[in-house]
Amino acid sequence: MNPLGFGDPLRLGPYRLLGVLGEGGMGKVYLAAGADGSPAAVKVLRPELAHDQHLAQRFVREAHTAQAVRSRGVARVLDAQMEGGRPWIATEFLAGPTLDQAVARYGPLDEPTVRALAAALGETLRDIHAAGLIHRDVKPPNIVLTSDGPRVIDFGIARPEHGLTLTTTGQIPVTPGYGAPEQVLGRRVTGAADVFSLGAVLVYAATGRRAYEGAHVAAVQYAVVHEQPNLVGLPPALHQLIAPCLAREPELRPTPEQIAQAFVPDRRATRDVWRRGPLHQEVKRRETEIARQTKAAASTVVAGAAAPSRRRFLAAWGGGGALLLAGGGGTAWWLGGREEHTLPPAGDAPEAPLLDQAGAGIRPTPLWGPVDVAATGPLPPPVVLRDVVVFPDREGGLTALKVVDGSTKWKLPGLSKVARQIPLNLTEFAAADASGRLVVHDASTSAEGWSLPEAEAAFLLAAVPDTLYLLTTKGGLRAVDVATRTIRWTVPSTERVTDTRGPLAAAADDHLVLSGSDGTVTAYAKATGSRAWELRGQSTETLQPAIDDGTVYLGGRTLTAVALTTGKQQWSIAPSPQRSWGPPAVDADGVTATQGRAVRRYAKDGSSPDFWYADLNGDFPDPQPPVVQGDCLWTVESANGDSGVSGISIPEGKRVWTYERDNTGPWAMTAKANRVFLISKGKVAALPTF
Structure with missing residues (x-):
């Protein structure tokens, strides 16, 4: 997490902003504390884009899209408003690592955990599809692991079932190796496309490598459309369950509900798998630390204490959840009482004119x-x-x-x-x-x-x-x-x-x-x-x-x-x-x-x-x-x-x-x-x- 910078708001609605979690072409995402100290992720449209009615409507549609999904497996939308001419969306903050981060750090998941992951994601896709939506970008970075199981994030490209997959310049991309063949080819898609993506996710979770690989993007997309997935290393029981998800023909893939039932019939085992091992310990550390930070911020406001300077919030949330001081070596909430030097303003340089x-x-x-x-x-x-x-x-x-x-x-x-x-x-x-x-x-x-x-x-x-x-x-x-x-x-x-x-x-x-x-x-x-x-x-x-x-x-x-x-x-x-x-x-x-x-x-x-x-x-x-x-x-x-x-x-x-x-x-x-x-x-x- 990075500190707030010049031009960043200190508060939006009931949320006090604490730092920048990330930013992209359309906006920034902030870590925020609610009035009760609960953590939230607040996404704000960039000021230079807020005047574009089409983009603003698309931004707000993302909130409405996510709100339409009633599922424990997604990050809940808490609030969405227009403030000062800038729309913003507040969602649950999920402190756990994404699936790709977890596999990179701890290696492939064991078979019981893969089964639990598949069952939970199957239920979540069932709920998404029941709302008349298709996620369209199910991949390891869009799956966050929490102490209660996996959550699906990023509804920025989820659209109703009757829409076409867009793959050309300026349109919605397909993540290489995870998008279904019909998405790669630009054909009409159904919820079966999400099932294909789930199958590719499960291969990665179980083996640590992708089901479809190639020297470049075009080679990967060709493999998705024309070649068989690489399922080497999958246990036989998982092989026979995952392989149907990767069928080229959408009608041959199982439904999300069938996946949820086939992988883990014992729901108690599903819950327990997220409450053991080093991965669970990391998740708990993250969740505990971020809750402590946001509650401390909320209590500071309630107590009437002076708000700390945004330039003193110079810490970064590491893998263990601690906020490291700028000088390193310790943990703290604020750099209280420390004098700050004046930082120059942020800016971007225009291109120089070309010569003849x-x-x-x-x-x-x-x-x-x-x-x-x-x-x-x-x-x-x-x-x-x-x-x-x-x-x-x-x-x-x-x-x-x-x-x-x-x-x-x-x-x-x-x-x-x-x-x-x-x-x-x-x-x-x-x-x-x-x-x-x-x-x-x-x-x-x-x-x-x-x-x-x-x-x-x-x-x-x-x-x-x-x-x-x-x-x-x-x-x-x-x-x-x-x-x-x-x-x-x-x-x-x-x-x-x-x-x-x-x-x-x-x-x-x-x-x-x-x-x-x-x-x-x-x-x-x-x-x-x-x-x-x-x-x-x-x-x-x-x-x-x-x-x-x-x-x-x-x-x-x-x-x-x-x-x-x-x-x-x-x-x-x-x-x-x-x-x-x-x-x-x-x-x-x-x-x-x-x-x-x-x-x-x-x-x-x-x-x-x-x-x-x-x-x-x-x-x-x-x-x-x-x-x-x-x-x-x-x-x-x-x-x-x-x-x-x-x-x-x-x-x-x-x-x-x-x-x-x-x-x-x-x-x-x-x-x-x-x-x-x-x-x-x-x-x-x-x-x-x-």
Whole structure:
């Protein structure tokens, strides 16, 4: 949970807001305390969307949809109102983990628990369908485990039975591997589609893997429509019960009521299974702690005490339910009596205007800079989020400059430049301090969202929305569960960190891909940390891998594409003699990499070998890949020559201009919002593109 920020309300109706649980394209969800101290989740439509009558009606319809379902298996709607021109919905707050979080942390469920899960969800789907609705998105993240059993959440796309499944641009998506064949094909659906999704959920719960898998989304959807599910590992009794749910033809699937009756006829056994084991203990800890927090908040108001500053609510609810102080190491409700520093306002930066190619060949004038403030020496690429660019400061810690004018927005002197900083989501970045404490900050305001003192973070590698990967101070490779703020797994690693140098990695879907110091590329499973595959001899040094749509692109002795899940080679291109490939850059239209004194661009399937070729002034590989922005590809001209950073026209494959031709670097480079950010010799500049 993150603290309330600027623009967040303190109260809506009878609910006092305590922190931000999450946000999406339409709104934010807050943890709130009711007048009686009961916890609630309050969902609020974004202010910029509230004036859109269609969206507002859709938002309110979600509340009415959920209210129509009379079932113990869903999160109850407590209230829904329009306040200050902004509609909001209050529902029960479910403190337990989602099914995917539980399986990732504790492993697959045993057979009695799977039976109880199936029976409870069957009853819930029966009640949803009895209200004339189809949920349409039954999947592990939409199932919350509580001390009373599983609850189904997210009625945002539930609609009456006569509606069609929408799958094209701008319409309702189908979750790959869980949507029924008729949903994938865009055909009319019935409640049987939810039964298919339930079958896929039960396979995942019992085995820890999906019934339908593939290297990319299209492959998964193809498997759903044309292939048999992978049911290996299911106990025979569960196999014969789950398999009918995954029938391709809707009429061959059982009804939710038949599922509820077939899986667990003994209702007492169903109740007892949710009241034992480590999973139950975690659920109870979460529920007890969140109830304590909301009751404390309600009693503070009743007693007439001064409301604590929203900026003092700088704690994060971890996997055990404790609110960790910003400094780490203890639990508390408020940071009472502590002086707070003034945080800058949050904001987003507009895109810079693109230049016309008529100016090709003329050295670009920076949009701003160079600003002499960054640390010197090799640096990781700066992080650009919202309205700031973040990088190591010369005097220690991290600094953020505004992307529009290069002025300083904030400084965080306590953070390590060696550990690196990486984006965690669209608004936050992760870093570490000298003690190894993992810290997550809002990029725009610098407010600390949450921390994990026991992370022992030495070097941050990569992140996906639910998982952050790092090297530990004790020589381990570690995965941190972002949702629960806990350590998911740690495995031994031979990689070491020197200054700001270390292994380079990329993450996507269910795997981390790590390029080690000796050039060996290894993929690790997100759920367990086990090695999925290994590619030795790819390079003689660590090179940044790139991942796109289920494919890993690698530089080194060859320019190679391999499948993310299996490591199977899809294509490979050898360089000219004694010239290796630099790390590749992948964009929507192609893959580009440097090779010797040239930069070459190919189609993403490895075809079109003469897509284009451009001459460079030096020998490669450079440690970092090119970056793409607008119709321009930016690349360091030489890792050891005498030329700076050049922009190359993607349509023509020709150099447009070169910035600081005599600067040998090293360079740190990234791009966003039609701006290219360059750091060299401690100076930061933002350049335009076309």
